[in-house]
Amino acid sequence: KVFSGQLSEINFLHVLQMLRLEEKSGRLRLIDEETAYVFINKGKVTHCETSLLEGEEAFFELVSWTKGKFEFEADIEPTEYTMDAEIESLLFEGVRRMDEQGKHFDKDNPSTQIL
Numbered sequence: 637k638v639f640s641g642q643l644s645e646i647n648f649l650h651v652l653q654m655l656r657l658e659e660k661s662g663r664l665r666l667i668d669e670e671t672a673y674v675f676i677n678k679g680k681v682t683h684c685e686t687s688l689l690e691g692e693e694a695f696f697e698l699v700s701w702t703k704g705k706f707e708f709e710a711d712i713e714p715t716e717y718t719m720d721a722e723i724e725s726l727l728f729e730g731v732r733r734m735d736e737q738g739k740h741f742d743k744d745n746p747s748t749q750i751l
Contacts, residue, residue: 638662640707648698649727651706652676656723663712668704672697675714681721683714691718692726699730 638660641651651664656679664674672694675683684695 638708638710640705643668643701643704643706646706648701648706649730651708652681652723653727655708660708660710662708662710663714665707665709666698666701666704667706668701672701673714674698675712676723677713679723681719681723681726683716683718685718692721695719695721695726696730696733699734 643651643666648666652674655664655676659678661677662675664676666672666674670687672686673684674681674695681695684691684698686694686697689697
């Protein structure tokens with residue numbers, strides 16, 4: 637494991653931003669009521685899956701997760717590639733979608749703070 641933590645302390649988008657800045661490659665596993673996976677290769681998301689969704693649909697579902705834990709393991713490759721998207725563009729789109737859905741960010745709750 638490279639690092640792990642709680643989504644209630646560091647939200648999903650912040651975790652991705654750190655991985656992008658460090659140009660990490662590997663698998664981010666998110667665990668709450670279900671387990672989801674995001675595979676990253678040096679600043680790009682190459683695959684994302686939840687129990688029901690894959691690709692961008694799965695990614696944007698994960699943007700709304702505010703509890704559970706995450707674990708990042710370096711140098712793990714996906715068995716399939718459903719995405720080829722820059723983390724930065726996904727971050728902006730994720731924030732836009734949350735805003736569009738009326739989900740606001742609470743400055744006192746780290747899990748809702750974005751960028």
